[in-house]
Every structure is written in C-alpha cells, then in structure tokens.
Amino acid sequence: MDVGGDEVYLRPRARLMSTLGEELISNERVALTELVKNAYDADASLVLIRFIGPLVEGQGAIEVWDNGHGMSPDTVRGTWLEIATSFRQRAPRSESLGRRVLGAKGIGRFSAARLASVTELTTRRVDGSETTLLINWGDFVEGESYLDQVPVNWRVGDPAVFAPWGEADLLLDDLLERYGAGAASASTRVSNPWGGDGSPHGTLMRLNGLRQTWDDYTVTLLKRSLSRLLPPPAPTELSAPETPDFAIFLELPSGELEHHSGFVAASEALAHPDYRLTGAVDAEGRGRFTLYLAAEESTTEVDLRLPSEAVRPACGPLEVDIRAWDLEAQSLRRIVDLDVGARNISEVRKLIRGNSGVALYRDGFRVQPFGEPGYDWLEFDQRRVNNPTMRFSNNQVAGFVYITADGNPGLQDRSHREGLIDSKEYEDLKKVLTTAVSALETERYRVRRKQAAPGGQPRHPSGAGGDRGHGVFSSFNLEPLRKVVGERYADDAVLGRALDEATETINESVKKVQEILSQFSRLATLGTLVDVVLHDGRSALTRIAYVLQELDDLVNGIPSDREPLKDELRDIHAGFASQEKALDRLFTRIQPLSGRRRGRPRSISLQQTIREAVSVYEGEIKKLNVDLVIGGEDAMVTLDPGDVNQVIVNLVGNALFWLSTQEENEERQVRIDTGRLPDGSVEIVVSDSGPGVREEIRDLIFDTYFSDKEDGIGLGLSIAGSVVQDFYDGDLALMSEGPLPGACFRATLRRSVG
Template sequence: MCAAWGMGLNFRVSARTILHLGSELISSDGVAFYELIKNSLDAKASRVTVDVFYRLDYVVYSEILRELGEDRDTPEVLRERYIRSLRRPRTWQQLRDYALGSIVQGAPGVDRLVRRLTNASTKARFLEALRAANQIEIDDDGEGMSLDILRDVYLTIGTSYRADQKRDQYAAEEDDEVEASAPEVILGEKGLGRLSAMRLGDEVLVVTGQAGDSNWNQLEIDWNDFADAANDDLDSVEVEPEVGNAKEEEERGTLIRISALKSEWSADKLAGLAIEQFSKLSDPLGGTPAPPLTLRFNDIEVEIPRFADFLLEQAHGRLRAALHVAGPGAPRIEGTMEYLLHNRSRQLRLSTLELKTTTELDVPTVERIGPFNLDMYWFNRRLLTKIEGIGNLTVVRRILAEWSGGVSVYRDGYRVNPYGGPNDDWLDLDRDAFSTSGFKLNRGQIVGRARITQRGNPYLIDQTNREGLKENPEKQAFVKVLSAVMEIYRQYLNEIDRDVDRARRVTAAEALERFSVEDERLASLLPALEDALRGSEDGRDLTRKLRGTMSELRAAAEVVQRAAGAQEKERSRVLHLASIGLMIESLAHELYRATSAGLETIAQARRSSNPVNAGTSLRVLDSQLRTLQKRLKVLDPLSTNARQTKEAFELVDWIEDIVNGFASRNEGRRIAIETSVLPDDGELNVKAVKGMFVQVLENLLTNSVFWVSEQHKERVRLRIARDGGDEPVGRIDVVVDLPSRRILVTDDGPGIPQERRETVFEPFFSTKRQKQGKGLGLYIAREVAEYHGGTLTLGAADEHGQIHSVIFEIGNVDV
C-alpha cells in the first residue's frame, strides 16, 4: 500500500475548478437570469429591475480582446496562434480608436465610456474601460446582505444557508409557531446561484446592505483571476468583501453589476427571453402573482408578456387531473376531461389498481411522487379563429405559439426549467401524437402545467444545473403517470370524434334505401312528365335523356351495393383475423407451458427406476394432453372453413365446453369459473356460427381473469388477503339465460367505472400495462357479436359506480 494513504491527505481544489463549475451548472442565459431573480425573490424583494446596457458593438469588443490576447474563453495556445497569424497587429492605441468608432450612440452612460477610453494612458486602463463598456445590472429592494453574510454565505459555493432556512421553517410549522396554510416559499437551496453571474460576464460587483446598516457592503470578483491562477489552490485567489459607501439606515437591497459580458445583447434578444423565460417564471394558470420584475434595454423598457387569458376561451378541450396519495383508495387519479368544441365532458378516475396496471409502477413509488395537479388546454389549430380586439388568425396563432409547448412544471408556483419549453418534449407528446390520427395533443396544441410543491413532492428534486428534475425512480414515475393521463385524454378526444362522425355518417345501406325511395317516386312521376313533353321534339329528347340518366344511376347504385357487400365481407375477415390473432397469442403461451410441463414429466419418468413413479408420471402427462386437446377442440370452429358456417348444436353444452376449457387452463390462478343455466337443466338447440361464441366468450373471460388476478395482488399488498392456500382468490360466473337469449359474464374484480361504459369498447383503449393489453379485446368481441346479429353491452353499476357484468345478447338464432 502506498504510504501516502496513511498520511491523511485531503483533496486539493484548483482555482480553475470554479470556472468549470460555472460553465457546467449554469447552462444558458435564461437559467442564469432565473437564478439571480430567484435570489431577489428569496430576499423578499418587492421590486426587481434587470438593466442591460449595451454601449459598444460586441463583435468589435471580441475582436479587440482576441487581438490583444485577452480572450480568456479561448485556450492560451490558440490565442497565441491567432496573434501570430495577424499580418499587421495593431497597437492598443489603434484598437482604442477602433473601439471609439464602434460606440452605440445614444446608449446610457456612453459619454462616460468615451471619456474613459480617450483618457486611458495604459493598455491596462484601456482594457479596464473596454470591459466595463457593456453591463447587466440586477437591482432589488430585498433584505440585502450584511458583511458577514456576504463573506460567509455568498462566497461559499454550495452553502446550505437557504436549505437551513427551509428546515427551520418546516420545524416551526410542525411546532405550530407559524401558519402552515400559507407558508413562505423559499426557492433557493443548493447555494449555486452566485455562479450565474459568471455565465453572463467575467466581472461582477455586488453592492448590498440591510436596513439599519450605516454603510453598503460591496464585493468585487474578476473570474479571470481564477483562470490566471489555473492550477494553484482555490484559496490562492483572494476575494474579500469590504465596507462601501454610506447609506440611509432604512435603505436596503442588492445590486449585482456584471461586466465584461460574454455574449452579444440586443433589444430583440432580451425580448425573446421575456417571451420564453421571464413571462413564464410564475404559473400562468395558477394563483401565483407575476414576479415584480422590470426589464430594460438601454433604459427602454422591454415588455414581459402577461398571460393571454382570452386565449383560453378559444380552447377546444381541457383536462384537469390530480394525483391523490392520501385518504381512502389512494393513490388514485381524479379529474375531468372536457371536449369543449362538442360540449362533452367525462369524469376521469384511475384507481390504485389501474394506476399500477397502466404505468407498471409499484404503489410505494407512486406514493413517493407526492400529490400534484395537472391543468391543460388543448387547441385544434385548424379551428382557431380571429379574436375581435386582438387580431386576425395569424396573430392568434402567434400568441398561441408563445404560450404553447406542452406541459410545464411549476413548483410552489415557480417554473422548473426546461419543461414546456420550445425544445423540450419530456412527455414524448409529439412522438405519441404523430403515431395517432389527427396528430392530436402535440406540443404546439397544448398550454398546460403540472403543479408540485417542495413539501408535497420532496423526491422530485431539481438537477444541480437547473435543467429539469433529477433522474430518479420518482421522476420517472411522475413522467409515466402524466403520460398515462395524457394518453387517456387523447383516447377520449378520439372517441368523441368518432361518435360525432358516426352521427353524421350515412351508411351504404342507408344511401341505397334513400335512392330506392327517390327512384320509385321519380318513376311514378315520369309518365305524367312524358305526356307534358310529348308535344315537341325537344321535350321528347329531354324525356329520353332523363330515362337514360335514371338507368345510369340505377347501374351506379348496383355498383355501390356490390362494393358495400365486398367491404362488409372484408370487415368480417379482418375482425376474424384480429380475434384469431389475440387467441393465438394466448394459445402460444399455453402450448409452451403445456409442452414444457409434458417434457418435464417425461424426464421424471425416465429418471425414475420405480414403476409406480413412472406410472404416476404417465397419468400426469395424459391429463396434460387431454387439457390441451380440449383447448384445441374449442378453437376448431375458428378455422377458415368453419368460421362462417352455421351448424346445428345444443347451445348450453357448447357454452359449457368453452368455459370449462378456459377454466382448466387457468386452474393455477385459483379463480372459480362456473357456468349456470336459467332455467336449471335447460337446453336450447340452435343453428348458428359456433366460432362467434368462442371469440366473444374468450375475450370476456380473459379480461375478467386479468382484473380478478390484479385485484388479488393489490389486496395482498394491502394485507387484506394472503397469497397462497387453496381458497379461490375470486370468481367468474357465466349465466346462460335461455328465455332472454342472453349470456351474462360477471366477476368480482374491481369493475369498470360507470363513466367508461362505452369507452371500453373503443379500439385501443386499455388500462392494462403495455405488454398485457392492446385495447382490442372488447372492441373485437362487440364487433363480432354485432356482425352475427347479437349485441354486447355492460350491465348495471353497483352503489359505488362500478360495473361488474357484461351482457351478450345472442340475437336471433335459428332454433
């Protein structure tokens, strides 16, 4: 072992490390401003002013620094190479004249800048004046900082000062020392905001003071000093606050002046930040007031757009949802889905069990997300209209583009970047929208926000670089839950659109019937018309043309009728194949399980030298093969040759064969699956398509087994049921009601909420996890039933609003 390990050595931190921290942790100008403004708000400022003073063309400024070898953002070797490449390097005096010729006329303080540049007697004085040409000032009237706080807190990177304030506040709330219903929000925590100034410029001056102090305190930092110190220890660069000018005792606040700016600034750039960042600092849809913020560029105020409330009146849909993690039935989602365009609304409810199956999350992880609220408005951009007093359609779409972008996140009313920004699709909304018809719910159509809190969502932590939430299981669960809710809302919008389309749609049969009625009416009028027109050659010619047109229309009607018949046959074929596909998927799993068990039985028989054991193994194998044979027998009517063939059979026996075959292969699930007949021992000889009953009942039973099983797992988790034992974990009853010509499938699972009575029959709607549900089972079952003259509906809801039964009306079967 190296001897140094026993010497108690500590890490050394080089001076340039702080520069790396600033560049990595503060990733954009918008984030830098947000951190600085947040510090002012934490200081309880009632006024925050951001001034950008632009007095010298930035391109010229950068060129001068490069030519003098003072561009510290460029590695030294490249700086030297650039200087050597200059054919005629200019002196600093020549560069001063160049700078004086590039002054922004009329900018505030430009006369003083010209004097400083003109009077500079040395290169160092020239550089000092040059770096002070362009500045950013953040000025507030907050609590300010004492000399001790400036030294011990502001100069401590990663200080726990604000975190300690939060902890003390929470402790006081628990001790009832402060009112917890409207707690003070402390936005900062990590102690890294002071690095924001480094992002914007190389030099910073802090002037600050508290009420009661007789003097301002000030601190000057030149980040280039840390670059010059390079590999020296961090504390080799002396930075010490000092007492500044005198002030009135009641004066307080903080001024941060940033010089030697690192990027170009313009009124347009600041206006862009006002739209993309400053306007959205606080929750536009909530009750959080806008920060008391003023922006100015060269003393001209830059407007920070206020949220366009009138825009919400143009919304075509709205979704409100909340995750509850406390109280009965928690965690659960509750909310309201609205399709405002069609004046439709529906309650949104996801139980604990449905949350698990939809998101594939375990309950403790969902609980650790903490409560949140989602409020979202949806706009169909094609249906937007001009707004009186606001502007034409182009103006309305531009305003929508400023505020849309998907779902933003606000913690205690203040934004968590970059969610909902122009380049962020954290919920994959665009990808999901692109994969569906109508491109519904893409980010450009959504104005919305999810609201969280520091207290309620302690596991949803900001990344150190302020670029979103820290990647952890709770953040991933937050995304999954929000995505699941958004997908349910998308399905709801599509369902309403289909309902509206169906109401407007005229089927081929309806059109042909209408044509037939009109054709007969016209044929009855034709003789009278011929008599009226017989007197002239033109009249007779018109009559002949009319008869010819009627013949062509009848021929076209026949073509439509044949096409409609072919389309119906194709629809039947597609439905049949889809249904078969679902069952083959299930059958493949059963075959694999059965053959694996059979091979293991054979292997045990071979290994055993005891004839008794071998005989037992053969009997087990025989039982396994018989079970598989029953299953294949039930599927035989679904073959290509048999699927549309009506045959005579006794209905009750066939239903019992289907149910018993299904029950035998699900025996290990410990679910009681039973068939009963009304009246007892009743029989019904029918002539019908046997495959129809297989397709419908298989889908219904499979659905029931899944939810009964999932409910049992949830009861085990809640310790109101135990896993293991011989008792059934649930039951499914199939009742064949002969007088009513109906089959009733009932289970004691969690049930279907009343508000989803029709939604569950929509294609691709499912609250099962992705690998276990395609959202086609009930849709195909209903389509198959209706194709054969039957119907499939849900039964009555219980006192809790849950439906536990499906009614299969078998329709008119030949007896």
Template sequence: MSSNGVYKIRPAGRHLLTIGRDLIQDNYAAVVELVKNAYDADSPCVVIKFTAEDDLKQYEITIEDQGHGMSRETVINKWMVPSTKDKLERKISPAGRIMQGRKGIGRYAASVLGENLLLETVDKTGEKTIVFVEWSSFEHSEYLDDVEILVENQHSEEHSGTTLTIKGNSSNYEEWNKKQFDKLRFELKKLISPTPAESIINEEYKNFEIRLIISGFSDIPDVNELIESYPIFELFDYKITGKITSDGKGKFIYSLQKAKNTIDEEITIDLGRDTVCGDLIFDIRVYDRDSESIERLIQRGLRDEAGNYVGKRQAAHLLNVSNGIGVYRNGFRIRPLGDAEFDWLKLNEQRIQNPSMRIGSNQVIGYVLIQSEEQSNLIEKSARDGLQENLSYERLKEITKEVIGKLEERRFSYRRKVGLSKSSLKVEKELEKLFSLDGLKKQIRKKLISQGMKEQAADEVITLITNEETSKEKSAEEISRAVATYQGQATLGKIITVVMHEGRRPLNYFRNEVPRISRFQKKLLETGDKKNIDEIAAIAKGVESNAAAFSELFKRLDPLASGRSTSPKELRIKQEIQGCFDVFRQDMEDNKIQVEINGNDDLTFLTWQQDIQAIFANLIDNSIFWLKERSSIEDRRILVNIESENNNLIYVDFRDTGPGIDSVLIEDGVIFEPQFSTKPSGTGIGLAIAGEAAERNGLKLAALQSSTGAYFRLQMKDITNE
C-alpha cells in the same frame, strides 16, 4: 523513506467556474437562477436590465431586487461559500416564502453572462457590502483558496436590496440578438405558473413581479415590460383542473369551452394507492390544431400586445412556442419540464399509436404543482436540468398521464358527437348498408310507375335488382368472414404476452437441461457408472413434463388461431368461456385473481367459436390489466353468470372487482368505439372487436353501471329491443 501523512482536498481555481458555467444549461437558465435569488430575498419584484454599448460591442446586465439584502457576514460566510446548505437548512425565508435556491450554486450563474460581477447589497440595518469578482482570476489560479476577493463595507441610507451588475465582453454581446431576447422573454413568461389561483399560490408569491428592460442593442427595439403570462392560456378548448392528495384520492373539474352553454363536470379519481410523490395540483388545457379550431381560438379573444386579433399563422406559432406541461414548485418552473421541445410525458409516442384518442405535446399547455423535496421526494438535479429519475418521478409521470387520460376520454366523446373526428367504422353495419337495396328498390319502383310503366313490368325490374342483391349478399358474407378472421388474429396478438410468460419457463428448461444429457452420456461411456443413467432419466422426465406444458398452452390458444368456419356450430357456452380463461390461467394465478363461472354446463348456442373467443378474451384481458394496475385491490375476482330459460340463452353477465368504468363513458357508449381506450398505451380495438363479434351472432354487448367494478352484459338482441 515513509510518505505517510494526512492531506486535504484542495479544489482547483476553475472549480467555481465549473459550478457556474458547466452546470448552468444556458444564458436563460443563468438569468432564471438569479431571479430565483431575488424571490428568496423576499423582494416584491426584480428588474432585469440589459444595456448595450453598441459601438464597443459590449453590454451591462443589472439584476436588482428590493429584498432584505445581505450583511457583510452573510456575504463572506454564505454567499462566497460554494454549495452552502444555508437555504436547504432554512427552507423558509423571513417573510415565509419557501426557498427556491437549495444547491448553493445559483449565484455563480453570473459567470455565464459576463466576465466580471459587481455585487452591491444593503441589509435591513443599512449596512452596505460591495464585492467585485473577476471570473478570469479563478481560471488562472491553481487553487480556489489562492483567489483573493476584495470586500468593502460601509453604512448606507439606501433601501434594502441587492443589485448584481455583470459586464459582458464582445463574445457575450454576440450571443444576444432579437431571437435570443425573445427566448429570454419566453423563459421568464413561463418561469411563473400562469394565472395562479389563490388556493394554489400564496399572496407573497402573487406579489412577486418580473420586469425586463432592454436598451441600446442594434436592430433590437428597446423594451420595458412587465412579464405576464400568455393570454392563450385562458382560451382553451378543453380543460381539467384539480388536486390529488398524497393518499391517491382527488377531485377534478372538466370544462369544455369549444361549445357554448356547456356544464362543467366533476370527476373523482382514486388511484388505489399513495402517490409516492406528495400532493399534486393540476391545471391542464388542450387545444385542437385543425384550421377551424385555430380560427375559433382567435375569435375567443387571442390578440397581440397591441390588442389586435392575431392571424392563423401567428396563433399556430404561439401554440408551438407555448405548449408543454410545466412542473412548478412554490410557483417556479423546474426547467426543462414544460419546454415546447421537451416531451417528458412521451405524449407524442402515445399519439402515434392512437391519433384519434390521444393528444400530442403541441396541443397542451398546463402545469403540475408539486410539494417540497422532503414531502414529495421529487429532487431537482444539481445541473438545474430537471428532476432526478427516481420512483417518485416515475409516479409523477404516470399520475399526470392518468389525469390527461380523463380529459382525452371526454374530448374523444365530444369530437365524435359533433363530427369533428373521423367516423368510427362499424364493419357489420357498414356492410349491411352497402349491400341492402330495399330503400333504393322502393324509389325505383315508384319512379317507374309514375313515368307510365305498368306495375307488372316495374315488379320485373325490381326482381332483377333483388336477384343482384342476393348475389352481392354472398360477397358481403365472405367479407364479413374475412373481417372476423382478422379480428380473431388481432385478439390473438393481444395475448402474445401469455405465450411469452408461460412459454419462457419450458424454453429455459430445454436450453439449460437438454445440453446436460450429452455430458452424462459421455460420463456413462467413460466410467460405466449407472448413476449417469438416472441423471439422464430425470432430465428426460423434465423434458416430457415441459413439452406437455407447451402442448397444453398451444391447445388453449388454438381456437383463436384457427380460421373461421363456413357456418356456425352449436357450442357449449360455459365450456367456451372456461376455455378463454384457461388461456390466461398462469397470469391470473400469478396475480391472485380468482374466477367463478356459474350456469348450465349443457347450455348450447349456435355461434362461431372464434367470435365467442374474441368477445371473452378481450373482456378477460381488460379485467386482468386493471386488477393488476390497482395493486391495493385485495379481493381480485372475475365473476361470470350465464342465465338461460328452457335451454335458451338469455344473457351472460361478466363482472370484476377492479376500478370500474366511468359512468359518463358508459352512458355515452364511447367505450365500444374503435380507437377509444382508457389504458395509457391502449390502441382501442379490444372492446370494438368484442362488440362487432357479438353483433355477428345476433347479440349485443353492453356496459352497465356498477359501483363494484366493471360490469358487461352479453344479451340476445331481440331481448334488448323489448
């Protein structure tokens, strides 16, 4: 008997509850969804009222707006249709607001909050439609279309708008206590971006208000408040604001509020390519968390709702609950981006690697405003729990961290200047100060003579100190050599990727081809066919060439891996620099980076080979990183010019065609400070090591201003001091 036929998919009755209860994260998310619906209805405000029947352990929630309301036809054909694409197609409300609800499921969030729902809506013509829904009927019905819902219709003189009345049973009642209401208030405060500027949010959005009313709950004071953003937002230590357009170009303003009489700085950003996530507007504010900074934050005006200055503990708590960088679309936050516990930018991971330079997620409050899904390709998940993890979302994270990086660079510089951060340890200079006793000897000699000792006797005492100083200098040299060795090994660690990249191919050849030798040998013994000898010979030739590649690779790395010699040697400077480039040869070929080295081939310089390797390996590594980072750069070159006179080195210029170095950082000299790095995950040791290696050899490494990329000069110290 044939059972062929055409059938239809019939959703189960509980499918509607799955849309509501299972896809909506929690009670707060449910309220937020219903508030968004009020915004979409062009209402100037929404009132959320919780009224408890404490003796019965029940409550009633009303969410009332003054929007355009819905007609009977709209209720039946759109509101009662799950996952309708009505708002997705319309995109814009009658008053010009961009629709927040786009999935067609937000209204079913009411099922999370109570056991039934009464919808009363009046449209602009005075038509009032009433719908009553008992959510349990969906649970008990086999199919969704088995559930019958009564819809009443009548004329009304009431103002247009919609009121949702939700009845909560004892189970719902027990979910709400003071802590839960505080969280709801927090969610509502963070729902709309704080202090929206006219250039960011249109007037219609600015006229939208949220009021929260709570009454009748035991042990919870009654509340009737207009939701406003936290005042802490205006009391920042550091701030960066601005916009990046879809072509990757942007302008920002950096502000410092930690010191008086500071001037805002304008920053230009060029990503070198399209954002892939539309236009982006940023407002990011950072707060230092040490005790003194918290005290100054309070003094700048951090008060509670009664107008009193808060205590340090309250201020720290407010930072703890307020922190986070929210992502907003048309004025509404996309949860959970911006939640204090949701570090979507992985700021804490970066801070662990470099705590002096990077900020943690608990130090920042701010937001990024994004465009519509069509313009940005930043798509909200159906479950209202963030953005889909596509290429556009990855680029949003990268760009946001780059903007934060501009603030971090300037914060690092300011804290170093005013002594708020740990002082950077320049090993060579500190050793020199530690073992140099010239100032002490002068003071001792003066003191001895003033106390009546003869000059000859005083000189003898000073001679004893000088002899001890000389012996200590040998210890200083040994420490310096040890430090240089460690720094050389740290530089070697930076190029492990070179070993991994170039060593992978020979290793793969050995792993895949060498086992074939035994197979061909076996065939040769079994058949006597000399073709197998040819196959073995071909593999052997491949082994020989790949072994040579390994040998050449380690030969290039050997100077960095070797220990430091006891005395410097006369080295051909051009040859040594070429050797550094050879280490990165494959990486440069893969990324089409050209190199040109000009200078006297026979010019020598008395130096330690490991120090020269450390200087140029770090410069080359940085140039390759930034030339690769900016994929839009077509002319990728590194140019080295060695200038000499009468066979004496004057200076070496090192340039590239990458994005260059911010002039502010060059003027400040902060780029050579340990722990300072403009790389997103940089440790800040590369240029610091290069700078100290130069110092050990009577050289100075400096960054110079350039409009065509990074520009460094390695110069004799006596020349730089002229």
C-alpha cells in the same frame, strides 16, 4: 495493502469552476432563471433584467437588479463565496417573508459564470455597508492554480449604488413610475420601491462580456421561460399557494429588440382554453376534478381512479390546472377576436404552442425545465402516436401543477437544477397526471363526437399544415390560386385572410386523412410483426424446453453425495422453467394481435377454452387478489378457439385494469358465465366488481380508438365486437345490470356455434 497513519486531502484546481459551470447550467436561459430565483429567496418583490448592447458574444452586458434584503459583508464572504454551502439547508425559508427558498445546493453563482466572462456583484442590506466583488472567470481557467489560489477583488465601503438617490434608487423608482400599473405587486409602491424607511437595499449582478449573442429568437425564448416562472392565479377552488408578491421586468436597448421590454407576464391566450381540468389529489391518491368544456360552456365533476400500484402515490398530494386547445382553424377562430396579442389564426396557434408544456411549481415557483415548450416529460406526443384520435399532443396543452417542499419531499431536484431525480415518487407523479389528463381527453372526445360531420365519424385532432407528400394528396393545393391573388389583389387583406384560412382547413383535412391511413397501416404492420415474434419466439421456447429436460436428466444423474450441486442446479432449472412459462403466457396474450388466418372451427368445450384464455392473466389475478369464477352451463360449440381467446382476453383484461383502481380492502371479483339460449345461440357474460362504466361514456366505449385509460389505445372492445359480429352474426353489449356491481358485458354468438 498496509496504510500508514498520514492523511492527504483532495484539492481542486481552479478550472473546476469552469467545468462545473458548463455541466451544471445547460444554457443562458437557465442561468438567468437561477439569478431570478436568488432574488426571490432574498425576499425581493421586483427583479429588473437589463440588457446593455451591443448584445453580441464577447461584448455587451446584462444587469440583474433586485430590491431584496441584500447581503452583509459577512454573508458575502461566508456564504456567497462558499461553494456548495449548506446555508439554505439550515435556513429553508426566507428571513422576512417566510418564502420557501428555491436554492438549496449552493451552486447558483455558477449561473453568472455561464452568462458572461466577468461578474461584478454589488449588494447592501438596509443601513449597512455596500460590498462589491469583481470576478474574472477567465482567471480560473488559465494556468495550473488551485481554487484557493485565485484571488477575488473585494471592497467594502459606504453605499454608492444602493445609496439614497444612487443608481438603484433612481433606476427602480423611474421604472415603477413608468410601469407601476404592471408590477402586479401590492407591496411595491410606485413612490418607494424599498419599503420601510426608504433606505435602498438589494443586489446588483453586472455581467460583462457576454458568452452568447442575444437576438430576437433567444430573447423571445427567455421572455417565455421567465413568464412561466410564476403561475397565473390559480382557480379559486384550488388551495394552491397564492402567486407570490414578485414581478420581473425585462429591459432591452432601443432598436429591434426594444419591443420585448416590459413586465413579464403569462400570455393572455392561456386564459381561453377549449378544455380545462382543475382539481387536487390527496396523499391517499384520491382525486376530484372539475372539467370545463368551452364548446358546451359546461362543467363536469369527475373522480380520479388510479391503478393499484399508485393508489397511494409516493409523490404526495398535488393540485392541478390543465388547459388544452384544439389547433384546427375552426376551433381557434373564437380566440382571434379576443385581446390576446394575436391578429389571426396562425398567430393564435403560435401563441398556444409557444406557451405549451406542463409546468411544475414548488411553493409557487417553477421547477426547471418543466413547462418549457418541447419538454414533453409526460410523453404526450408518444401517447398521441399510439392513439391520435383520443390523445393530446404536447403543443396543445399548458399545465400548472402545484406541489410543496414539505408535502412532496421525495421529489428532489437534480444537481444541475433541471428536472427531478428519477425515483418512485417521480414516476407516480407522472402516472397521476396522465390519469388526470386522460379524463380530460375522454370528455374532449365526447364533445367532438357530438360535433362530428354527417356519417358519424369523429373529427380527428391534428395540428395544422404539414407536408402532403405525393400522389393523391399533392392535388389538394391552393398555391396556384394564392399566386393569382398575390399578383392581382395584393392589397385585398380580406381576400388574403380568407385564402389563408381556406389553406389551413385543407391542410388540416389532409392531415386527418393521413393520420387515419397511417393508423391502419401501423395495425397491419403490427399483425405481421406479431406473427414473426410468435413464430420465432415459440421455436425458441421449444428449444428451451428441450434443454430444460436435458438439465433435469443431468440433475437426476448426479450422485447423492453431491447434494449441494444438485440443489443449485434444481434452483437454476426452476428459474428457467418459470421464465419459460412467463414467455409462453406473454405469447398467448399477444396472439390476438397477430395477422394470422383464422383456424378451422372445431368442437370444443366453451368453458375449457375460456379457462385457457384467462390463464395468461394468472400472475395479475394473483397479484390483485382477484376471485375469478367461471360458471353457468358449459356448452360444446364448434368454433375457432382463437376467436374466444380474443373476446375473453380483451374483456377480462379490461376488468382487471379497473379492479386495480379499487382500494386494496375492497372485494375484487370477476365472473364469467356461459350458456346456450333457447334459439341455439351461445352467450358469454363477463362481469366484475369494479367501478363500472361511467354513464356519460357508455355510448362511446365501442368506438374504435376510444379509451378511458390513461395509456389506452382503444382497440380492445372494438376487436372483440368485430369478432363477435363478423364471424358469428352476434353482438357485444354493455349491460345495465349484471351478477356483480361493476361493468357487465354480454357476447352473443348466433351463427356457426354448433
């Protein structure tokens, strides 16, 4: 198509403002957070969010005041009114305090449109004029006007709101005089919120005609979200940025919402975790962490080990403070007596759940929506489904992760300001954090195992309550007793509280039993599912192999003068053949999980059977550059090859995982030695050159569901040990020393080995 020399231009309609506002800002909490971030970027030390009733949709107002440096008329005209301005990209740090600015995309003004129908912006710099804008966002929706055809009311004049003894001066001065002790701000003096010569300055955003009704629930969510904008003071051992000199005050009208008024602060419950992990990961992926265990009042130092793909995580260096709780009544009783704003176990549990989530802080300020309750970006709940004995759920964890814009440039915000762009850097960040949390879960398992009831089974973590369903569980019910107590002893608070705690304990115990039964049910279902996959999958592979043979015959029959076609078909054949082999290896790898009946024992070469078992790891061995040696004395044995497969696949799989945590320049070896002992039994020894098994978990690794891997299910060693013991009257043991410096496992088969 011929193109002429004329040029045309894109021209947005005014209603684009409404469309973008709804798409970029997901809810009112996020919108208010964006306005608070604007105040932070303006070097404010205090932000007042003031609700003016009636707080129903279409009425009422919200005022956002700050004592930042304010804007001049030129800045309002040339920056605030300019959509997607590059101003923050040119000036990444605030002008007075040098804060790393949080807004960089120039879209913060859409937050005002999300919150209310009309926005009145009033702002003033020190000793400057006062600028006022009045924007009715409905004007952008009505009609067919273009964006540059909708006028905005504009006034520049002498200070009024930010004048000495003006509204801002009186309001903030009165606020600090009444609540100054809670400001937590060294530079905000009760007698003078303006600093310097005392001339008022800052910005007021009046938002009239609310777009949603604000009630106790929505205000509670807002307060909770704002409370996590700034992290609590970081542990002294971390070099995380200090909590900025910044305070947020929430003011609600008198009435049922008035109790929410006050300075926003992190819940005191966060200061009393059952388990805590603090430490840092450097740019090379090396991490050192301190684990605190409340039950033992002890600390433990651990090193972080990452799989090889993330030895040098692309996310960059970071610092971590993870806090976790057990939610059972017996674990929460110690917190009830502390001054955390909770009167009983149920309220403590509610506080913990309400403040749960792993928050991400860039240069000391939270990145949305990380840290919101229910935003399970590290997939804790899924990990817990796979292994409820070991793993935390998301509502048990409150985390604080510290990064910087300069040190972590690959972690970029999405355009709508919620979450990070999916990238290698983001995936590495999640990998690093789940690996760190796994270390905390391991220590927690160890502590809980020591506290296990007689019989040796660990207490299984769970939440509280839950539906007991029908059948045997329905009889565990204290409701008849509760009814009698309510009728005859309604005024006996002690008896009522004791009954509540007894109910909690029964609910928790029932849920633990249900979890265990559910886990075994899933395992039985998995075995059946794997059987179906293997049967149907191998049938399909047989057909694929037949078609590939036909394709090979077809290629051989093509005349030599059509060599390019033959080459192309050979490439296709090679590709399909490679995938066919990959699927065959995959099926071999999952075969130990099947619910198959064991095969009839037969005479086999032990080392040959081992070679066939480790072939499923051929690609991984090559990728990790592992030197695998099978040595010792071969033995002809009479047993089921599938049993050997299960033992070897699990032991070698573990060895390869831990070798992957080694630096690439370190030697990686796996050695499998076999032999027959004088008493006729058979021995298989699998050793590696990896980091070995930490001393503190050596007595845990054979427990069913225990795993020291971040996503481990904890069944491998348990399955291997069961095969050795149940079918061959043998044992699987972790040796203190072996041929190689890492872990060394010895399987001894004593019965039915020929």
